[in-house]
């Protein structure tokens with residue numbers, strides 16, 4: 001199962017070549033894929049209709065199922081992940097929910113990393129528990145703890161690095177153990193993108209993307225995907241996808257394809273600026289800690305061939321986090337990440353929901369933390385803004 005890992009330069013070149021390849025559905029040899037903005041596809045005859053429904057032939061039927069523009073996106077992301085198949089959704093959360101609901105039944109138990117994406121946590125707490133699925137949360141960075149929780153579990157839910165506190169999991173180690181115990185593995189790979197981490201090559205079964213973030217890259221579309229083997233995707237395609245109705249529109253699939261044309265370039269910039277800012281922050285006297293996978297010595301770092309530009313830092317007592325956010329001029333305040341604009345999210349409201357106690361503690365987030373999504377602007381411009389805001393945020 002352990003396929004050889006290509007060197008990072010080769011991976012990037014490969015990805016750029018695949019992204020630039022002609023569309024599969026390209027009337028008139030158009031260089032850009034067509035937007036098949038249609039709800040339905042007609043049949044030439046009754047016999048054709050009957051053959052399609054009897055499974056004797058294939059044809060597009062209705063865009064809640066397959067649509068050629070959406071399939072263009074699905075095959076691109078599957079290819080980049082080294083997977084056989086993919087399914088696109090109207091959000092990353094839709095992809096997570098459909099994946100979990102396709103494989104789980106009443107009485108099952110799943111193991112999830114403790115610091116997972118907040119709405120993935122709520123899918124577990126608000127949907128899975130309601131349908132009789134038990135959820136155990138473990139410290140994903142502690143491989144022994146993950147392995148100890150596996151016997152009897154149906155599914156292991158990973159996110160490496162996690163997108164709030166950026167802790168890592170040792171993917172080859174936990175995937176191999178999960179396979180030994182017959183546990184299906186699912187990972188949220190939104191942060192690294194298929195360019196910088198290929199979980200399937202390390203034995204993980206299913207890979208989820210919030211395409212709303214780096215894949216789309218322009219802060220204009222919400223979308224998601226799950227990729228994996230043809231057999232696993234068939235289970236999603238028949239077990240949950242058509243009935244949840246969380247399909248991606250052809251227009252939005254096209255926007256994501258359009259965004260992905262510059263993914264390799266954008267990721268190089270996010271990585272370089274993210275590292276430059278993380279280093280400057282780490283050297284700043286009012287910054288206590290920087291949470292960036294580049295600064296980690298966890299074995300989970302080995303499967304990353306590059307870094308996203310999203311990380312967090314924790315300020316000292318002397319800094320008022322709210323005042324820091326307000327003092328920023330260029331960098332804006334907002335949830336989400338992955339677009340051209342730099343964003344901060346002080347560790348606060350977005351994580352907390354009515355009725356949830358101690359949300360920050362739950363996700364391992366310090367009240368003095370700031371999550372920083374470094375955009376595509378000049379790194380010096382971003383740094384000047386951050387530095388002046390830190391200076392003005394002193395209590």
Ligand SMILES: *Cc1c(COP(=O)(O)O)cnc(C)c1O
Nearest residue numbers: 091092093117163190210212223
């Ligand atoms: C945003 C996000 C999601 C959810 O994606 P949506 O498209 O907003 O539903 C899932 N995982 C991570 C890590 C995210 O940042």
